[in-house]
Amino acid sequence: MTTITETMASDHRHCDEFFAKAEELIAEGSWEQGRDAFKAFHDATENHFTMEEGILFPNFEQRTGQTMGPTQMMRMEHTQMRQLMADMEAAVTYEDEERYLGLSETLMMVMQQHNMKEEQMLYPMTDQVFAGDAEATLREMKML
Incomplete structure (x- = not known):
């Protein structure tokens, strides 16, 4: 059985790959390709x-009654x-490499901390709460 934790953590890695590619291209000055990579990210x-x-947080909140907890954060x-x-x-529009790379560094730190909270706390909680319904929830999310 596929878990919410596995699926969503895998999606984090997918986003990270686009992020790294955009940063690499922009640092090289390849603006056209960097623009496309940033758009993909x-x-x-x-x-x-x-x-x-749209799906995971509201369903979690409905089942647990927690609206002011981890999903709000x-x-x-x-x-x-x-x-x-x-x-x-x-920054991409104006081809401002220094600004882009500075913001990229900040976003990387925020994403790493955010993803760790989701992968180590929130997603395992959703796996417990959804139990046998996890696959139905994952199918619903993929339809968006």
């Missing part, structure tokens, strides 16, 4: 957030990461 990350905020961190990504997008 942005789209993959936004899709990940949408799966969590994750949403706040998503907002912070969205702002950093918007600032990075502007």
Whole structure:
């Protein structure tokens, strides 16, 4: 049986690969390819957030009655990461390598801490709460 933890942690790695590729290309000054790689990272990350905020978090909150717990903190961190990504997008538009790489470093730290909290705390909690329904929830998230 596939778990929420395994699936969502794998999606984190998928987003990380796009992130690293964009950073590498932009550091090389390959702006056209870097722009495409950043868009792929942005789209993959936004899709990940949408799966969590649209399906996983509300279903978890409904089953546990916890609306002010870890899901609220994750949403706040998503907002912070969205702002950093918007600032990075502007840096890509203006081909401002120094700004992009500085923001990239900040986002990397935020993402690492965020992903660790989800993978070590929230996702295992969802696996317990959803138990036999995990695969149905994963199918629902993939339909978004």
